[in-house]
């Protein structure tokens with residue numbers, strides 16, 4: 283493990299190594315390249331957590347692909363969702379009409395965020411909308427979702443790194459680690 287400041291005092295154990303992540307993202311990129319051959323999909327990345335995954339995934343895709351970003355959050359700096367999904371686009375809005383959209387997300391938990399984002403994109407006239415998530419916690423699902431691409435199915439533990447945060451911290455870790463419970467329960 284790289285010598286990130288204080289990492290050993292906050293991370294209980296490494297769940298996914300850099301190498302495991304690299305191999306899986308390469309595999310998912312190849313699948314998307316194959317399954318979208320002849321089309322030019324739009325990667326619609328959900329800020330903030332998906333930025334690292336999106337960046338690696340895009341480099342693993344070998345067909346023409348676009349990228350755009352929206353902000354969607356229901357957690358803020360809390361560990362329990364507020365129940366409301368706040369969706370925001372950049373200036374000028376987002377034109378997805380007639381596009382094959384692949385939503386790129388870092389983690390699907392209850393499914394609340396992506397249910398709201400999917401509806402938002404369908405209402406805006408997207409031709410197709412599929413979901414590509416780095417992590418999935420299926421046992422936490424409340425809102426049923428069809429997740430087409432998923433890198434890792436993980437247990438219900440608080441994980442950080444590779445874009446995922448706790449209170450805006452630890453996103454820069456190149457691996458996924460389980461946060462020590464005393465960090466988020468204190």
Ligand code: PRP
Nearest residue numbers: 330331355356357390391392393394395
């Ligand atoms: C996280 C994550 C997903 C959402 C998943 O976002 O990035 O968007 O929670 O949870 P759900 O399936 O229960 O909706 P968060 O609100 O923490 O924002 P962030 O990506 O900026 O950290």
